[in-house]
Every structure is written in structure tokens, then in C-alpha cells.
Amino acid sequence: MTQEPAPCDLLVGADLILTLDAKGTILHDGAIAVRDRAIVDLGPATEIAQRWRAAESLPGKGRIAMAGLVNVHNHTPLMITRGMIEDIGFAPMYTPGIPQGHWLTEEDAYALSRLGMYELLRAGCTTVVDFYRYPSALARAAAELGLRAVxxxxxxxxxxxxLATGKHTYSRSIGEASLRENAELIARWNGHDEGRIRCDWAPHAPDTCSDDLLREVKKLADAHGGNIHTHLSQLPAEITAVKERTGLTPPQLMDKLGLLNDRLIAAHCIHMDRADIELCGKSRMTVAHAPIGNAKGGRIAPIMELKEAGARIALCTDTFSGDMIEAMRWAISMQRINRQGNVLDARTVLDWGTREGAEAIGLGDKVGSLEVGKRADIVLLDSRSPTLAPMVDGYGVLVHSASGRDVDTVIVDGRVVLADGRLTLADGDAIVAEAQSRANALWQRAGRQPIA
Ligand SMILES: [Zn+2]
Known part of the structure; x- marks a missing residue:
């Protein structure tokens, strides 16, 4: 007697499924069954169809399915400087002549965050770590668009x-206001929508936070749990300021204050000597590697040395492009230039941008690969795209040739949030128009007249 098929919410078919699990399982003509936001089964499409009766089905013809991309460091409101900062400076907070973060209203932050999150989804990113001023506006944008976010x-x-003029002046009231904002965010949003939105603490950098403030953040983050997100050894100005203030390098200071450990996710890690690299490696911290931003600033982070010393590497776009596949390609090229050899390959960077990134931010049991029991965060690519042929091992062509533009459909927590490249839960055209209009006003204040 044959068993009656069990009910599920969604069946996702694909000519090819790249599960990106640790064994590198690939399925041909496969399907994924989703129930209560999670993957309950995956395998050959004919077998899945016998076992499951779905409320909704996405046909697999012409589709490649893969695990959603995990971007471990980003600041969506900084979309305000995208397309301009790249030719003017490096880190916006240290750059004059552009709209300054403290000019933004909460509604500006919300509008720009929606733009950034739309772009991320469109390029196949399903999980992002996003932090900035007005963090509740960022949480609101992620909640609305359906993205998974920390x-x-x-x-x-x-x-x-x-700071924008090169001076470090510390203010107790600014510190207290930013602590309050992060605390209010956690109280309001942590765990929202069955944990789709999680909240953490993020001290901006060792030079923009005084020792007292860093100690305070550590205390609060220890009580809260989760990760601590920051920038580390990003700029020569940061190293100089920290040395003048404390006599230590930024990693030494973070270590002294108890912040350098496996809970720390630190972006950049560029300007480090051998001792800094050893210290970071020993701590098992995660480097949020931002190759695109680093290269545009004329810099290469010593990530292979950090990895060899014991640090975990994960990938991020750090705002200025939402395309994680592009970031993977840049990471490979930059390390090959830096080490004058073939030191990094497609499979490794794809792991950094999915499973390893998820593990680094404490979501390894939920996302980062397509496996039974994990949340259904699935990206569907158009297999008829000329950039995805010829498909040989599945990884090479994806990383070295494809781009976020090949993404067709995105599913987060079992819900289709992007279909045919369009948002399903919000009006993408209105998001772009609103962000342009707010950018116009902010750039005018910075002395530029936008042409749009
Ligand atoms: Zn950053």
C-alpha cells in the first residue's frame, strides 16, 4: 500500500540543487519540501512529489537552487554615499564632503535601508548583519521586506x-545616546518573527569608542549573548589614534578589554603587523572580509595570514555593492595578487559566503546550506543565463562568471520574498524613488546637486 503524501507549505523544484552542505551534495532534477518555514525534505523531484502535497509549488524547469547568501557586515543607510564615496574617500565616517551619518533622520535611514535591503535580496543575499544609527529603522525595513537580519x-x-576632519573628541552624551539606541533596538526587535530578526551589540571601532565605552558595551553584550560586531584595523588614522590614546594597537586594546574572542565579528583587519595577526588568530575571532571596499580604498587585508593563524573568515559587502558573488570574485583575485599564487578557490569563498558566515554569526544550525531541519532560505538562479554555462562542477561558473543579476527568486523562512527579480512584500520602484528623493536633499546639503 502506498503512503498518502503529507501536506507541506511549499515545494521548490530545480534542475540542479547546490545544497552547499559540508559534503557538497548536488541534486539533479530535485525538489525541496518546506513546512513551517523549515526544509522538511529534499531529494529527487519524483520522490518528493510522492511524499509531499504542497499548498504552493515553484516549478524547477530552468532553475538552479542554492542556499541563500550570508553577508556578515553591512550598513544599509550608507547607501547615501554609494557611487560617490568610492572616488572621494574610504570609510564614510572619516570622510568630509559627503552627507554625514549624523545628518540623517530616522526616516532617511529607513528609506535608505529599504533600498539597501532590496538590492541585497535581488542579489541572492538572504541573511545580513546590518548596523548603523537608528537601528530600529533597519529592523523595520528587514521585517517588512522579508530579509533575515542581525x-x-x-x-x-x-x-x-x-572625526570627519581627522580629530578624535569623545563625548559622554553621544556615547550614552548610542548605547540607549542599541538597547532600545534589542528590547523592541530581538527575536521578531520567530527569530528572523536578531539583535546584537556593535561598538563602531576601537578609535571611535573610548575605553570606558568599550568596557560598557562588553558588559551589556555579555549579559545579552550573541556576537559583537565592529571595525578593526581599518585605517591608519584608527591605529594612530588608538596608539596615542592607549599605547596599544587596536587588536591589543580589544584583547585587553576582553573583546577579542570567538564572538567578535570584525570587519577589515587590514593594517595589522605579524603580532596583531597572531593575536587575532589565537582569539578565533571572525574577520568580516570586505574585499570590494578594501580594494576601492587601495588596500588588501591579510586574510590568508589571519586564516592560517586561526581566525575564521566570512564575507561581506560592507554596503557599496549588494552582490556577494562579486565580493567572492574580488576576494579570490586580491589574495592571488597578494600572495602571488593560486591560494583561494571558488568553493572556499562560496563556503565563506554561506555556511561559514552563518556559523560565525551563530546561525549555523538555521541557515547557510540546504539541509533538512534548517530554515528554508533558498535562492533560485536562472539556469538559462549565458553566464551560468558551461556548468561543470557547479561552483566555478557560479563564483567566477555569474553575478547577483542571475538571481530570479528568493525565499526566506519558506516565504517567497522576491519573484522574477521583484519584491513581493513591498513596492521596489517606490523604494528606489523614495531613496533618490532623500539622497537629493542630503547631497544638496553636502554641496552637490544630483542629476536625477
Ligand atoms: Zn563597516
Missing amino acids: IAGRVHDAEPGA
Whole structure:
């Protein structure tokens, strides 16, 4: 007697499924069954169809399915500087002549965050770590668009106006306000929508936070759990300021204050000597590698050395492109230039951008690969795209040739949030128009007249 098929919410078919699990399982003509937001079965399409009766089905013809991409460091409101900062400076907070973060209203942050999150989804990113001022606006945008997100505030007590002119002036009231904002975020949003939105603490950088503020953040983050997100050894100005203030390098200071450990996700890690690299490696911290931003600033982070010393590497776009596949390609090229050899391959960077990134931010049991029991965060690519042929091992062509533009459909928590490249839960055209209009006003204030 044959068993009656069991009910499920969604069946996702694909000519090819790249599960990106640790064994590198690939399925031909496969299907994924989703119930209560999770993957309950995956295998050959004919077998899945016998076992499951779905409320909704996505046909697999012309589709490649893969695990959603995990971007471990980003600041969506900084979309305001995208397309301009790249030719003007490096890190926006330290750059004059552009719209400053402290000019943004909460509604500006929300509008720009929606733009950034739309772009991320469109390029196949299903999980992002996003932190900035007005973090509740970022959480609101992620909640609305359907993206999985770890949100944090931007804790600092360095005065931003002074920082843009190269000075480090610390203000207790600025520090307290940014702590309050991060605490309010956690109280309001942590665990929202069955954990789709999680909140953490994020001290901006060792030079923009005084020792007292870093100690305070550590205390609060220890009580809260989760990760601590920051920038580390990003700029020569940061190294100089920290040395002048404390006599230590940024990693030494973080270590002294108890922040350098396996809970720390630190972006950049560029300007490090051998001792810094050893210290970071020993701590088992995660480097949020931002190759595109680093290269545009003329810099290469020593990530292979950090990895060899014991650090975990994960990938991020750090705002200025939402395309994680592009970031993977840049990571490979930059390390090959840096080490004058074939030191990094497609499979490794794809793992950094999926499973390893998920593990680094404490979501390894939920996302990062397509496996039974994990949340259904699935990206569907158009297998008829000329950039995805010829498909040989499945990884090479994806990383070295494809781009976020090949993404067709995105599913987060078992819900289709992008179909045919369009958002399903919000009006993408209105998001772009609103962001342009707010950018116009902010750039005018910075002395530029946008042409749009
Ligand atoms: Zn950053």
C-alpha cells in the first residue's frame, strides 16, 4: 500500500540543487519540501512529489537552487554615499564632503535601508548583519521586506563632526545616546518573527569608542549573548589614534578589554603587523572580509595570514555593492595578487559566503546550506543565463562568471520574498524613488546637486 503524501507549505523544484552542505551534495532534477518555514525534505523531484502535497509549488524547469547568501557586515543607510564615496574617500565616517551619518533622520535611514535591503535580496543575499544609527529603522525595513537580519546600533562616543576632519573628541552624551539606541533596538526587535530578526551589540571601532565605552558595551553584550560586531584595523588614522590614546594597537586594546574572542565579528583587519595577526588568530575571532571596499580604498587585508593563524573568515559587502558573488570574485583575485599564487578557490569563498558566515554569526544550525531541519532560505538562479554555462562542477561558473543579476527568486523562512527579480512584500520602484528623493536633499546639503 502506498503512503498518502503529507501536506507541506511549499515545494521548490530545480534542475540542479547546490545544497552547499559540508559534503557538497548536488541534486539533479530535485525538489525541496518546506513546512513551517523549515526544509522538511529534499531529494529527487519524483520522490518528493510522492511524499509531499504542497499548498504552493515553484516549478524547477530552468532553475538552479542554492542556499541563500550570508553577508556578515553591512550598513544599509550608507547607501547615501554609494557611487560617490568610492572616488572621494574610504570609510564614510572619516570622510568630509559627503552627507554625514549624523545628518540623517530616522526616516532617511529607513528609506535608505529599504533600498539597501532590496538590492541585497535581488542579489541572492538572504541573511545580513546590518548596523548603523537608528537601528530600529533597519529592523523595520528587514521585517517588512522579508530579509533575515542581525541588526545592531552604531555605538561610539567620538564626535562624528570632528572625526570627519581627522580629530578624535569623545563625548559622554553621544556615547550614552548610542548605547540607549542599541538597547532600545534589542528590547523592541530581538527575536521578531520567530527569530528572523536578531539583535546584537556593535561598538563602531576601537578609535571611535573610548575605553570606558568599550568596557560598557562588553558588559551589556555579555549579559545579552550573541556576537559583537565592529571595525578593526581599518585605517591608519584608527591605529594612530588608538596608539596615542592607549599605547596599544587596536587588536591589543580589544584583547585587553576582553573583546577579542570567538564572538567578535570584525570587519577589515587590514593594517595589522605579524603580532596583531597572531593575536587575532589565537582569539578565533571572525574577520568580516570586505574585499570590494578594501580594494576601492587601495588596500588588501591579510586574510590568508589571519586564516592560517586561526581566525575564521566570512564575507561581506560592507554596503557599496549588494552582490556577494562579486565580493567572492574580488576576494579570490586580491589574495592571488597578494600572495602571488593560486591560494583561494571558488568553493572556499562560496563556503565563506554561506555556511561559514552563518556559523560565525551563530546561525549555523538555521541557515547557510540546504539541509533538512534548517530554515528554508533558498535562492533560485536562472539556469538559462549565458553566464551560468558551461556548468561543470557547479561552483566555478557560479563564483567566477555569474553575478547577483542571475538571481530570479528568493525565499526566506519558506516565504517567497522576491519573484522574477521583484519584491513581493513591498513596492521596489517606490523604494528606489523614495531613496533618490532623500539622497537629493542630503547631497544638496553636502554641496552637490544630483542629476536625477
Ligand atoms: Zn563597516
